[in-house]
Amino acid sequence: MTFQLIDLPYDDTALEPAVSAKTLSFHYGKHHQAYIDKTNSAIEGTDHADASLEAVVSAARGSNQGLFNNAAQSWNHAFYWHSMAGEETAPSDELKAKIESAFGSVDALKDKLKERGAGHFASGWVWLAEKNGELTIEETHDGDTIADQDGVNPLLVVDLWEHAYYLDHQNKRPAYLDAVVGSKLNWAFASENLARGEAWTYPK
Incomplete structure (x- = not known):
């Protein structure tokens, strides 16, 4: 299994002026994509190849810093995109x-x-x-x-x-x-x- 860059849950201008479309083009399109690509490359052909991203993060913690960094950053960024919204929502x-x-x-x-x-x-x-x-x-x-x-x-x-x-x-x-x-x-x-x-x- 290879991990894919998640779709943004909003248009690339939705967070402006807090976060611009230009920032998203680099942060999401370049940085996040690179973390995903490096994670996929590192797990290819290994015991982690079919694991969830969370399992990869946990297994790599303390044993494979390079894989941990890229897998954790892949997870963090996806969570970060979802942590924002174009219009502030209300808590339950x-x-x-x-x-x-x-x-x-x-x-x-x-x-x-x-x-x-x-x-x-x-x-x-x-x-x-x-x-x-x-x-x-x-x-x-x-x-x-x-x-x-x-x-x-x-x-x-x-x-x-x-x-x-x-x-x-x-x-x-x-x-x-x-x-x-x-x-x-x-x-x-x-x-x-x-x-x-x-x-x-x-x-x-």
Whole structure:
């Protein structure tokens, strides 16, 4: 089985001005495609050839850093595309209640996501996740992921690598976070992930 680059769940202009069509053409069309291609090349003819992407990530963690980086980045990026929407969606009642319990309000959660994202050193990701029945904000560095962590259900993620925002916002990561977290998060996707109760899986 070879993995395919997922279709974007919106038109390439849908996220503007937070994320431009030009950024998507490079980030999605070049960076994400390269991670997929390198993952496929690395697993061809191996025991991982017919495994799910999540299984590849888990098996490669700590044993094959090159494969782990490319497989995890393939997963993270697909999850990131779905974590955004052209028009901000509303959280389900279940998600809204958990947000209010953990952070006070949706706006307070947004502020915390922006704060953690802006304060994250160098490249990585900032996540909203469910852990032990409670919502939490997690950070991973470089190509790391929480996709294969037991007991952790990722709900949303925001990419903090410079190639996610440099064409649109230059070095101003906070401006990118204001734009994406402020009005482009896909709370419907997060609600689906919460209701399912286990980590999203990469489409086959």
